[in-house]
Amino acid sequence: MTTDGTTSALDEERGAVRLEERYDTGIDDLWAACTTPDRLARWIARVTGDLHEGSTVQAVFTSSWNGPLRVDVCEAPHHLLVTGQPGTDDETQIEVWLTAEGAGTRLVVEERGLPIAALHFYDAGWQVHLEDLARSLELDGPVHVDGWSGEAPAPAWHARWQQLTPADGGQPVG
Numbered sequence: 001m002t003t004d005g006t007t008s009a010l011d012e013e014r015g016a017v018r019l020e021e022r023y024d025t026g027i028d029d030l031w032a033a034c035t036t037p038d039r040l041a042r043w044i045a046r047v048t049g050d051l052h053e054g055s056t057v058q059a060v061f062t063s064s065w066n067g068p069l070r071v072d073v074c075e076a077p078h079h080l081l082v083t084g085q086p087g088t089d090d091e092t093q094i095e096v097w098l099t100a101e102g103a104g105t106r107l108v109v110e111e112r113g114l115p116i117a118a119l120h121f122y123d124a125g126w127q128v129h130l131e132d133l134a135r136s137l138e139l140d141g142p143v144h145v146d147g148w149s150g151e152a153p154a155p156a157w158h159a160r161w162q163q164l165t166p167a168d169g170g171q172p173v174g
Contacts, residue, residue, distance in 0.1 A: 003127050007119040016112040017123045021130050022104050025137050030098055030105040031077035033133060043136035043143055044129050056086070062132065062157040063125050066150035069094075107133075124164035128157055 005019040023030055033039045037047045049057030053074040060066040065084075072093075073081035080096040092113035099106045109130070114122050135143045148154035153161070 003130055005123050005127060007123055009116055010112060013116060014113050015116045015119045016110055017119055017126055018110040019126045019130055020108045022101060022106050023134060023137060024104045027077045027098050027100040027105045030107060033137065034096055035080060042141060043132040060150050062144055062148050062154040064148060064150055064153040121165055124161055127164060128160045
């Protein structure tokens with residue numbers, strides 16, 4: 001797995017992380033892994049609610065982030081845009097694009113509106129999420145059988161995140 005990632009400043013306080021990976025599965029399967037609650041729970045988040053354009057769902061990520069996500073765009077099987085913590089000072093947007101490449105699919109994930117000082121933590125978090133997606137696709141099942149909550153991240157997710165972050169660490173984000 002070779003994840004390409006970048007971080008960028010949007011202004012003096014907020015920035016974005018963007019990661020790109022190719023998966024050896026068809027676009028419809030990858031779309032289902034990114035938009036179906038039972039498939040999302042295998043690798044990134046427990047989602048309560050119906051993921052359709054205009055809806056708001058509740059999510060608890062394997063990183064322990066939890067809160068509302070508003071579905072702004074849901075154009076199967078190519079484009080998803082959700083807003084986290086809509087209407088608050090902590091509002092972010094997560095945008096996902098899928099492109100078929102032969103028998104595989106390229107996934108691009110970008111999260112915008114993140115605190116600039118923490119971009120490297122979010123970048124590491126998304127890298128772990130995408131690695132978890134790859135394992136979930138390979139296993140055709142869940143990768144975090146130990147569970148997680150809004151107070152504690154999935155143990156394996158947290159261990160890998162710590163490997164990717166500076167020694168002075170911090171608390172998981174993303």
